[in-house]
Amino acid sequence: MSASAIGLTGIVALLILLMLRIPVAFAMFLVGFLGIWQLNGWNAAMSLLSSETFTLASNPELVVVPLFILMGNVASHTGMSRQLYDAAYAAIGQVRGGLASATVIGCGGFAALSGSSVASALTMGKVSLAQMDRFNYNPRLSTGCVAAGGTLGILIPPSTGFVIYAILTEQSIGRLFLAGVLPGILLLTAFVTTITLICWLRPEYGPGGPSTTFAEKTQAMVRALPILLTIMLTIGGIYAGFFSPVEASGVGAGIAILYGVVTRRLDLKTFWNACQDSIVTTATVMLILIAAHLVNPFLALSHIPSAVGDFLNAMDLGVTGTLLVILAIYLVLGCFLEGFAMLVLTLPIFFPVILDLGIDPIWFGVLAVLTLEMGLISPPVGINVFIVKSVAPNVDLGEIFRGVLPFWTAMVVTLILLVAFPQISLFLPDTMIN
Template identity: 55%
Template sequence: MTPLLVGVLGVFGLFALMIFRTPVAFAMMIVGYFGLWILEGSRAASAVVLTESYSAVSNYSLIVVPMFILLGNISSAAGFSRGLYDAAFAWVGRFRGGLASASVLGCAVFSAVSGSSVATAVTIGKVALPEMKRLGYGDSLSTGAIAAGGTLGFLIPPSTGFVLYAILTEESVGRLFMAGILPGLLLMTLFISTIVLISYIDPKAGPRGDYVPLSQRFKVLGRAAPLLAIIALSIGGIYAGVFTPVEASAIGAGLVVLLAFGTRAINFAGFRGAVLETLKTSAMLYMVVIGANILNPFLAVTHIPETLGNALVGWGLGAYGTLLVIILAYVVLGMFLDGLSMLVVTIPIVFPVIQQLGFDPIWFGVVAVIVIEMGMITPPVGLNVFVVKGVAQDVPMATVFKGVLPFLLAMIVGLLLIIIFPPIATFIPDTMFG
């Protein structure tokens, strides 16, 4: 068999293993190892497993992941996420659809703590959904807003998706973090605009919340101020060039631990639970990175990325026509794979094509993450939809999927704007890093 044929069979085998519920990390390891064994022998395959595994876990940039995950878990366990939501609700809750808008704002701010879409949807959903139900919000709007708002956790820094993309492509984590800020704010604005539009079309879907006096608004904002200050210090420190992303993650995690114990918002049992959850999540992500590092050499030997790039260029679609094909492929894959799996499986294949077409790799990282976000709320997988359904157990799944459709359209608008106006993604990192 030719290396290309072995590579094609390996890719099909990879998807088959994932269809049969093999964890994506182990599926990549199996295909990468045995593929190299067939092409280059067991000695070379074993050497790749050893060297790439060590290289993956000793990657200094990857320290960002457990630190920011710990920051998010401590914040959630200490109840700081409730403070973020209460502050958002106090300021915008009195407007039509304000409670849903506050939920999106809460998701956006908590995304700057957790870096996880699922964690954001669960944390804000547990707080916001009961309140929206109490005020008579429509089930589709309330669940759709939480599911869509949760996707911001994959885009707004610190984003786990950007960390993995940086490792897979050897791009700068700091540049990617900064590239996610304006697109994240753009999507947040589009989501809130969608809520306002729905609420004015159907006032019963998003009634006004209770009026909160100005003094009370500042009081609630003051309770959330310490965590907001930590977020501003971490992300602002990266922007100002004071901290590297790794240093910012460690400082943020350390400060939120001190804040949680200093305010007695967490006890040792809660702290231990947050640390254990951080270890589990970090171990899973490290295994995914190891699997990707084993799969990548196999793909390189088979020349699949090179062959795919030549084929796409040979179709004569042009740069943006080829980009459209890649985006459509992501949309289809997003119906069956979760975001992290799709990222680590596709980037080694697609990224050389993007380079060949001359696109900015930082800009494409933002585009890829947004398309993957869309997959988080599209059927039949729609991970965030299932997460929200788990919180709102009395709401039918069909109602949740119906609720996310307007937000999915908003994400498409946001994606088109970033494609038409690339500086939305590149302005901040280009300004920072020259």
């Protein structure tokens, strides 16, 4: 059997394992190890397994993963995310669709702390769905905005998706974080606009909530200051060049812990639970990254990436056409694969093509992560939809999928804008980091 045939067999086997719900890391470990064994021998496979595990695990840049995750978990346990939602609700909750817009804004703020789409959807779902149900919001709108708003967690920095992309492609985590700021704000604006249009066409979908006084608005804003200051110090510190992303993760986690201690909302038991959650999530991410560093050399040995590059070049679609084909493939794969699995599976194949075409890898990273987000609310996998379903068991799964459709369309429009205007993604990293 030729190297290319072994490579294709490995890819098919990996897809089958993922469809059978085998954990992503274990599926990639198995395929990568066996593939290298077949192509380069047992000793090479064993050597690569030991060396890559140690090299990756000792990479100091990966410290951002557990610290940012810890920051998000502590913020969730101490109620910082609820305070941001309350502030947004006090400001715009009285208008049509205001509660849904406040939920999306709350998801955006929590995303900037946790970097996790699943955590954003789960946390904000618990906080907001009961409120929207109390004010007779249509379940299609309420569940749809939570599922879609949760996807902001992987685009608005600090983003675990950007960290994984940076490690796999050897790009700057700081540049990727900055590149995600304006697209994240653009997508957040698109979601709020979508809610406004829905409630303009169907006023009964999002009736206005009770009015709040100026004093109540002020009090809610004051209570939200801790989370806003944490976001400003971590992301703003990177933007201003005061510290690196690794240092920013330590600062953010420290501020969240200090806030919990000062307000007496973080006792030893709560802190221990936050640490346990952070360890589990970090271990999952690390296993995926280590497994990806086995799959990558396997695919390189099989010559699959170069074959795909030759095929795309032979199609003579040009730079934009080839980019659109790759993004279209991502959209299709997103309907079946978990987001991180899609990144680690496709980047070794597509990234060399991107470099050969002269496409900016930071810009492509934003496009890839946004397309990955779309998979989080696309049937049949749509993990965020299932997360919301777990929080709202009385809402039919089909209703939730229909509810996310307008937001999915908003994401397509945002993706088109980012493809047409690369400056949206590249302005901050090009002006702030040389």
